[in-house]
Amino acid sequence: MEKMAKKRKMTKQTNREKSIKLNNAGLSLVELLISVTILAVIVIPLLHMFVTSSNINVKSRKTLRATTVAQDVMEGLKAYDIEELKTQFNNPAEGFYVISDSMIQGGVAEDISRETTEVGTDAEGNPNPGYYCFTMRDITMQGSQYDALIIVDARGYGNSGSHTSNQQNVDAHGNPQAHNNSGFAAVTAISDSNKGGEDGVYAEKATFTEQVLAEIRKAYKDDLEADGLVVADVTFKTPGLKVLRRTYQVDISDGGTDADGNKIADVEITVEYECDYKGNAKTIYGLDHIPYASFTADNLGGNFYFMYYPLYEAEKEEIVIDNAAGIPLNLTIAKQIYASADPDDTYVLSDAQLNTAERNYRVRVNVEGGSLDKLKLRTNLGTNLTNKKYLEGEGETVDLPSQVDLQFNGTPTNQMNVFSLSGVRNTSLGATGTGGEITEVIYDVRVEIYKAGAADKDFPQEDRMVSIDGSKNN
Numbered sequence: 001m002e003k004m005a006k007k008r009k010m011t012k013q014t015n016r017e018k019s020i021k022l023n024n025a026g027l028s029l030v031e032l033l034i035s036v037t038i039l040a041v042i043v044i045p046l047l048h049m050f051v052t053s054s055n056i057n058v059k060s061r062k063t064l065r066a067t068t069v070a071q072d073v074m075e076g077l078k079a080y081d082i083e084e085l086k087t088q089f090n091n092p093a094e095g096f097y098v099i100s101d102s103m104i105q106g107g108v109a110e111d112i113s114r115e116t117t118e119v120g121t122d123a124e125g126n127p128n129p130g131y132y133c134f135t136m137r138d139i140t141m142q143g144s145q146y147d148a149l150i151i152v153d154a155r156g157y158g159n160s161g162s163h164t165s166n167q168q169n170v171d172a173h174g175n176p177q178a179h180n181n182s183g184f185a186a187v188t189a190i191s192d193s194n195k196g197g198e199d200g201v202y203a204e205k206a207t208f209t210e211q212v213l214a215e216i217r218k219a220y221k222d223d224l225e226a227d228g229l230v231v232a233d234v235t236f237k238t239p240g241l242k243v244l245r246r247t248y249q250v251d252i253s254d255g256g257t258d259a260d261g262n263k264i265a266d267v268e269i270t271v272e273y274e275c276d277y278k279g280n281a282k283t284i285y286g287l288d289h290i291p292y293a294s295f296t297a298d299n300l301g302g303n304f305y306f307m308y309y310p311l312y313e314a315e316k317e318e319i320v321i322d323n324a325a326g327i328p329l330n331l332t333i334a335k336q337i338y339a340s341a342d343p344d345d346t347y348v349l350s351d352a353q354l355n356t357a358e359r360n361y362r363v364r365v366n367v368e369g370g371s372l373d374k375l376k377l378r379t380n381l382g383t384n385l386t387n388k389k390y391l392e393g394e395g396e397t398v399d400l401p402s403q404v405d406l407q408f409n410g411t412p413t414n415q416m417n418v419f420s421l422s423g424v425r426n427t428s429l430g431a432t433g434t435g436g437e438i439t440e441v442i443y444d445v446r447v448e449i450y451k452a453g454a455a456d457k458d459f460p461q462e463d464r465m466v467s468i469d470g471s472k473n474n
Contacts, residue, residue: 065141066449066465072099073136073148073447074470082132082152082443086110089134105145106137106455119155130155137455145452149459152472154443200267200295200304202250206338208286209309209347212273215284216241220277235346236313243314244281245274250306252369254325255294265297265327267304301328301376310335312357316364323369333365333379334421351390358384358400366407367416378419379404382429401428445470 076098077085088096089110096108111134115127122128136148217224217231220241224231229238236243248271255264271286295302311317323329337354338347349357363381381404384391388398406416406429418430425433446469454463 062144063465065144066146067468069099069139069141069146069148070447070449070466070468073150074445074468077150077152077445077447078470078472082154085134085152086132099139103140104136104138105140106147108134108136111135111149135455138452139449146465147450147452147455147459149448149450149455151446151448152443153446156444198262198296198303200265200302202267202269202304202306202308204308204336206309206340206347209338212271212284212286215286216273216275219275219282219284220280223277223280236311237346240278242276243273243311244276245272245316245318246311246314247272247274248306248308248319250304250319250321252304252321252323252325252327252329254327258296263297264294265302265304265325266294297327297329301330301374303330303332305332305334307332307334307336309338310357310361310363312361317362318364318366321365321367323367326370326374328374329367329370330376331367331378332421333377333381335363335380335385337385351387355384355386355390355394355396358386358403361403362405363403364405364407366410368409372408372413372415372417375408376417376419377406377430378421379426379429380421382426383420399428404429406430443472445472 079097080088085098087094088098089108092101092108096104098108110132112127114133115131118133119128119131130153132152134150134152136150139146139148213235217234220234221231224234227240234241248269251268253266253268255266258264273284273286275282275284295304306319308319319333321329321331338345338349340348365377365379365381367375367377382399382401384396384398384400386398391398406413406418408416414430416430417433418426420426427433446467448459448464449466450459451463451465454460457463
């Protein structure tokens with residue numbers, strides 16, 4: 001019995017071992033194929049998703065870089081007017097500042113053929129004004145390269161442009177409604193250095209007249225009272241009181257550099273009145289109004305705005321700009337019209353009074369130092385400020401070219417680069433300039449960024465990656 005029990009036990013162990021061996025036999029070929037197929041069905045879409053995601057990320061990075069390039073170019077364009085842009089794109093070796101020239105491997109240029117196609121040519125074969133195209137090749141941004149097409153369009157802001165087609169030619173005061181003309185002042189473009197901007201600004205306040213009169217009344221108090229006059233009522237129109245000469249002395253000097261390394265120009269202004277009351281001559285200064293200003297002065301010129309009220313009663317009026325440091329200068333001189341909420345204000349003139357005063361007004365502008373080719377003057381001197389409708393009714397024009405005497409280093413000149421406040425060249429006061437010179441003040445800007453090589457294919461639309469629009473008030 002013991003032998004039979006032992007034999008049965010050995011038989012069970014042998015059967016168990018056989019079972020284990022059968023279970024370790026592995027997968028069949030069919031089972032393996034089924035497993036691989038299932039794995040492929042699951043993995044391949046995941047791999048495709050990963051590849052697609054990677055491609056999207058790469059494309060997004062390139063688009064983001066292209067957008068950054070477009071924004072950088074747009075900001076750079078806004079720093080210069082069209083004339084300066086043409087100079088930079090046509091002569092980049094003399095200085096290119098729109099964006100860092102180290103980013104541009106393929107060069108920059110003005111696309112004359114594209115301009116000509118759009119606006120045609122003048123009698124000299126130059127493209128008609130109002131539409132300008134510029135190109136950049138192989139702009140490098142974080143390892144990616146792009147081409148850029150820049151379109152500047154000022155046509156919509158002219159006298160017949162789309163932006164003025166629904167407006168009358170003049171406003172309620174008779175002023176022109178078209179933006180790019182001699183009656184438009186680009187004062188919104190001022191970036192006052194005293195308020196965190198980069199431009200120097202002298203903006204005379206209407207109250208300055210009363211401040212100066214207070215000094216004159218004080219100086220002649222005894223004489224005026226001896227004649228039985230009420231001193232507080234004395235004005236520049238008081239009989240016997242004369243302003244022989246009013247002189248604005250504007251001294252521009254080298255102010256070194258700011259914290260960012262930008263070159264700075266410093267400005268100090270004094271105002272001198274040479275007065276006479278019945279043979280008693282005195283010199284009065286605008287003691288309460290001697291401003292100090294500064295502005296950024298780069299190689300293309302610093303911007304300084306000088307806005308004042310004409311003293312029509314003065315026998316002589318003079319503005320002296322002493323640019324001893326020889327800083328390239330974009331100078332704006334603008335006379336203002338006195339306005340007041342009080343209709344009985346003695347300084348507010350009717351159209352007839354203002355027209356008479358304007359026609360008889362004379363001012364000398366003398367710029368000392370620097371050079372003529374690095375000086376640009378924008379001014380409304382030489383323009384009648386009287387309501388245009390009134391002038392037309394009187395048969396007169398807004399032009400007064402004999403109103404201003406321009407001098408350079410004390411010598412009369414007609415070779416100064418003179419423009420209206422809107423930037424239109426004024427050949428009545430200054431140099432004629434070169435043919436096709438661009439002076440528009442307001443225009444639309446489009447910056448289109450393309451894949452590298454698009455410039456050689458005339459910028460096909462399928463290669464365009466980013467396009468941004470903006471506008472410029474110069």
